[in-house]
Amino acid sequence: MxxxxxxxxxxxxxxxxxxxxxxxxxxxxxxxxxxxxxxxxxxxxxxxxxxxxxxxxxxxxxxxxxxxxxxxxxxxxxxxxxxxxxxxxxxxxxxxxxxxxxxxxxxxxxxxxxxxxxxxxxxxxxxxxxxxxxxxxxxxxxxxxxxxxxxxxxxxxxxxxxxxxxMRPAILAAAAIAYNPPDASGPFRLLVVGGSQGARVMSDVVPGAIERLEPSLWNRLILTQQVREEDMARVRAVYDRLKIHAELAPFFTDLPARLASNHLVVSRSGAGTVAELAAIGRPSILVPLPGSIDQDQFANAGVLANAGGGLRIAQSGFTSDRLASEISALAAEPARLDAMAKAARGAGRxxxxxxxxxxxxxxxxx
Incomplete structure (x- = not known):
């Protein structure tokens, strides 16, 4: 060598x-x-x-x-x-x-x-x-x-x-795992991530969205969320009060496996994240990072949105009410989630x- x-x-x-x-x-x-x-x-x-x-x-x-x-x-x-x-x-x-x-x-x-x-x-x-x-x-x-x-x-x-x-080997391994849509009354697995450094907007918006869901969905929800250390206490307090099954951490070293094991992903739309969601084939709600000169994350999210594999929500419209509405609708339509997963996978290489x-x-x- x-x-x-x-x-x-x-x-x-x-x-x-x-x-x-x-x-x-x-x-x-x-x-x-x-x-x-x-x-x-x-x-x-x-x-x-x-x-x-x-x-x-x-x-x-x-x-x-x-x-x-x-x-x-x-x-x-x-x-x-x-x-x-x-x-x-x-x-x-x-x-x-x-x-x-x-x-x-x-x-x-x-x-x-x-x-x-x-x-x-x-x-x-x-x-x-x-x-x-x-x-x-x-x-x-x-x-x-x-x-x-x-x-x-x-x-x-x-x-x-x-x-x-x-794609690194961990993503290729995750891509081999087929998507199983949730049962209408079974567990609903939701993953929330914010990029390599986390995203404060997720800590600001997601807990309020979870609080606005129907209590019947609280009982089904298995939530995994990336949360910055400085936001951890306030986010955890909301989920503890609602008795949500939630795992919170500043960073997940096994993110590819977690992408594969969840029914829906809420995330920023960095190029790597979008490519991995497409390769693995998972439905997503994507919130592009605002303020970029090139608006690259907005364009990245458009790739999955246009393919039918994800929803793109500008940060200005990313409110707790809007997110709760989208999560509720998707959780009630397993067939739609399955179609989104297939569409996302079709955009991957x-x-x-x-x-x-x-x-x-x-x-x-x-």
Missing amino acids: ETAPLILLAAGGTGGHLFPAEALAVELMKRDLRVRLVTDSRAVRYSGLFSKDMIDVVPSETMRGRSPWQLARTGITLALGTAMALNLVRKLKPAAVVGFGGYPTVPPLVAARLLRIPSVIHDSNAVLGRANRFLSRHVNAVATSLPGVLDRDPALGQKTTTVGTP LDAAERLADLVLKVAGI
């Missing part, structure tokens, strides 16, 4: 970037290739495939504002990261560099460009992220999860391949890691 070609992966330090990188790494290792990850300091806490001896940390900075001070700080940090990435890439001599989005991908991908090393970027969103948009004209190939992302840019479209979102690996090896000339 020490003489096998090395593929250097670059990703931001959140699950939405790291999980597709992990899935590609698993596929490349099956093909007897070596892999390493370049990322930022957040990924040091990552407990997946990449052990600490497989990770290289390079400084980077997200574009957070447009004041001269903020722009200067970002520029200096990215310049320092690029210098470090140049030294790293020269030392490692990878056959190709693959970026998965986020500003930590900029230094290693720029280094690859300067050193004439083949490079690929992958974007899971329905709208190309800012870092990937900047890098897209400087790489050999662009891989997208969804068709049509670059239809308005013919120059980029010529080097774009739709592959889907690579389970072979994305293989397709992306094929593209990377083609670009690398391996």
Whole structure:
């Protein structure tokens, strides 16, 4: 293995970037290739495939504002990261560099460009992220999860391949579990998640929605909710008062299995979450993160909503009354939930890691 070609992966330090990188790494290792990850300091806490001896940390900075001070700080940090990435890439001599989005991908991908090393970027969103948009004209190939992302840019479209979102082994295992709709009078399993950092809006809205449900549904409900530590006491107090069977935690390490075991998911609509819901095939109520420049989560949620696999509710309309109404209606219609699960599954791709690996090896000339 020490003489096998090395593929250097670059990703931001959140699950939405790291999980597709992990899935590609698993596929490349099956093909007897070596892999390493370049990322930022957040990924040091990552407990997946990449052990600490497989990770290289390079400084980077997200574009957070447009004041001269903020722009200067970002520029200096990215310049320092690029210098470090140049030294790293020269030392490692990878056959190709693959970026998965986020500003930590900029230094290693720029280094690859300067050193004439083949490079690929992958974007899971329905709208190309800012870092990937900047890098897209400087790489050999662009891989997208969804068709049509670059239809308005013919120059980029010529080097774009739709592959889907690579799925880590835990998601593929969960995808093998068939959806069983709830019985009309049996347990109704509801999962509420808010992305890798949780979402306060879920703590603000969901308890009130549960309180507005008919008491007969309280007795059926088995609730699992991601709740920030600072919101835990007030959320738990509501469910204890209602005698709801609820499991609350700031983070779930076994989220793929929990997605598979629930009848309905209420969630943000990050690219990774939407792709996993589609791969596993689970009905969802999606609340896009507001305020994004690119409105990427709104577009992501639209993929499942348009397919009939989910409901998209803008945060401005995400009230306890609205959520209670939607949960009540779905819980009373098992056949509708089953149809949504099938529609979601129809929008998923389970072979994305293989397709992306094929593209990377083609670009690398391996």
